[in-house]
Amino acid sequence: MIRHAHLLFILAVTLASIMSKNLEAESFLGNGKANELFQAHCASCHGQQLEGGMAGSLLDDIWTTAxxxxxxSHAIKFGLDGTNMPSWKSVLSDDDIRTLVLLIREKAHLAKQANATAVDVESTFTSRHHSFDIETMVDAQGIIWAIDFLPDESLIYSQRNGSLWLYNKNGHVKIEGTPQVWHHDQGGLLDVAVHPEFTKNGWVYLSYAVKTGKNAEGKDTGTTAVVRGQITDNRWQQQEVIYLPEPSKHVNRGWHFGSRFAFKGPYLYFSIGDEGYKDTAQSLSHHSGKIHRIYDDGRIPEDNPFVGVPDAEPSVWTYGNRNPQGMTVNPFTNQLWSAEHGPRGGDELNLVLKANNYGWPVATFGMNYDGTSMKVPTHVDGVTAPVHQWTPSIAVSDITFYSGDKFPQWKGNLFAGSLAFQQLHRLEIKNDQVVNDEILLSGMGRIRDVTTGPDGYLYIAINDKVTSHYRVVALKPIANQ
Ligand code: HEC
Known part of the structure; x- marks a missing residue:
């Protein structure tokens, strides 16, 4: 009996860790279908770890093809003339071949990461345009989800465990009286955003996971909530509920809550992920898998695209969004952009346009976490293609257009944080296309949020579970560069 209980416990823990990995869009290698295919058909020549043997390594970035x-895909399907690489078209489907290419990309990334030397936050960094130092502003206990600044340059940040903090030259204080959050799996206190006219109105917005009931199996369920409030005497006061789905739709069991804010004119945009039920992303009658648009006080704008459509949620602005955890307005063009987690592969950067369908789950560049094909194309008619996609998944988090004056060469570039790959990306965008994707930081922890500070430095939130450092840091240029 004891032994059984022990085994069951191990099984439960293993399953739980696989589940959480799956849903956090992290690479999940080793025992999937893609790997089985590789071991069955390819390992004899390319090596069990893709390291090479009778044929070349698929990890060393030295290629025969383009x-x-x-x-x-073409080499796998049709073979390579003049080499021993056979054609697999009568053995493997196009789906199988796609997952094998993804597997090759994932393994190559891991090999590269394993060879990279560990970096220390306090080092000096060089990059194509600027050299910079990293300065730690805040070292916290527990995961930092979001950061923003008040007009007086105070830093405000949320922690997933439910706490909200203010940090400035007078000290570091926890704001009392913030809403009770559901700190469970991916849920907790999520985004924090300061109203663009804070000086006039004092509003601060929060999004968070809230537990509201149980489903038919007796499991806890909840949803994503949006509130605003004012901070007086270090207390959260005057709270108003800005958005809460109707109770019958509180189906979330702990995953894909979204949720990022972006202000544009009188409107507040926010995202909610598919909440673990991918098909609802295509249904206009459900709030999940969407980007929403409301007035900053919660009212529905009459010109929202699905107002008056029977059964449609009137706050919906776009649909087919898997789990957007990055959103920002380009201050130079006023365009709204978002970044969303793909499944295994296919993280997306999207230009957010009224009423558009971003395709989840009917089109994706990714595959299932178990290495089987999603059996859906990368593109279908009526679906807006991503401006940029990352395969394998970097687990893209928040994005921001750098608008400060401390890094002149970076002005207008888009910065994107990544969780699983622990990277900071700098993207150059021309005519709504990404023309360059430079990785500035790697391996220092999961980068959850990124924003331009009022002092012109670039700020990021880095959560490193291995060293238990949860920090907000500033990138500062090295003088005379
Ligand atoms: C009989 C040996 C053999 C088997 C089995 C084999 N390959 Fe190859 N493969 C080669 C050789 C030889 C090349 C030529 C270039 C080299 O040596 O890397 C090649 C090239 C490739 C390339 C192009 C790499 C480049 O440098 O551009 C890919 C991709 C590839 N193989 C994938 C696969 C996959 C996936 C499988 C299993 C479905 C597979 N191979 C099975 C021998 C093999």
Missing amino acids: STDEAL
Whole structure:
């Protein structure tokens, strides 16, 4: 009996860790279908770890073909003339071939990461345009989810465990009286955003997971809530509920809550992920898998695209969004952008346009976490293609257009944080296309949020579970660069 209980416990823990990995869009390697295919058909020549043997390594970034995804798929499907690489078209489906290319990309990334030397936050960094130092502002206990600044340059930040903090030259204080959150799986206190006219109205917005009931199996369920409030004497006061789905739709069991804010004119945009039920992302009658648009006080704008459509949620602005955890307005063009987690592969950067369908789950570049194909194309008619996609998944988090004056060469570039790959990306965008994707930081922890500070430095929230450092840091240029 004891033994059984022990085994069951191990099984439960293993399953729980697989589940949480799956849903956090982290690479999940080793025992999936793609790996089985590789071991059955390819390992004899390319090596069990893709390290090479009778044929070349698929990890060393030395290629015979043009090395694009298309070139690799073509080599696998039709073989390579003049080499021993056979054609697999009668053995493997196009779906199988796609998952194998993804597997090759994932393994190559991990090999590269394993070879990289560990970096210390306090080092000096060089990059294409600027060299910079990193300065730690705040070292917290527990995961930091979001950061923003008040007009007086105080930093405000949320922690997933439910606490909200203010940090400035007078000290570091916890704001009392913030809402009770559901701190469970991916849920907790999520985004915090300061109203653009804070000086006039004092509003601060919070999004968070809230537990509201139980489902038919007796499991806890909840949803994403949006509130605003004012901070007086270090207390959260005057709270108003800005958005809460109707109770019959509180189906979330702990995943894909979204949720990022972006202000644009009188409107507040926010995202909610598919909450673990992917098909609802295509249904206009459900709030999940959407980007919403409301007035900053919660009213529904009459010109929202689905107002008056029977059964449609009137706050919906776009649909088919898997789990957007990055959103920002480009201050130079006024366009709204979002970044969302793909499944295994296919993280997306999207230009957010009224009424558009971003395709989840009917089109994706990713595969299932178990390495089987999603059996859906990368593109279908009526679906807006991402401006940029990351395969394998970097687990893209928040994004921001740098608008400060401390890094002149970075002005207008889009910065994106990544969780699983622990990277900071700098993207150059021309004519709504990404023309360059430079990785500035890697391996220092999961980068959850990124924003331009009022002093012009670039701020990021880095959560490193291994060293238990949960920090807000500033990137500062090295003088005379
Ligand atoms: C009989 C041996 C053999 C088997 C089995 C084999 N390959 Fe190859 N493969 C080669 C050789 C030889 C090349 C030529 C270049 C090299 O040596 O890397 C090659 C090239 C490739 C390339 C192009 C790499 C480049 O440098 O551009 C890919 C991708 C590839 N193989 C994938 C696979 C996959 C996936 C499988 C299993 C479905 C597979 N191979 C099975 C021998 C093999």
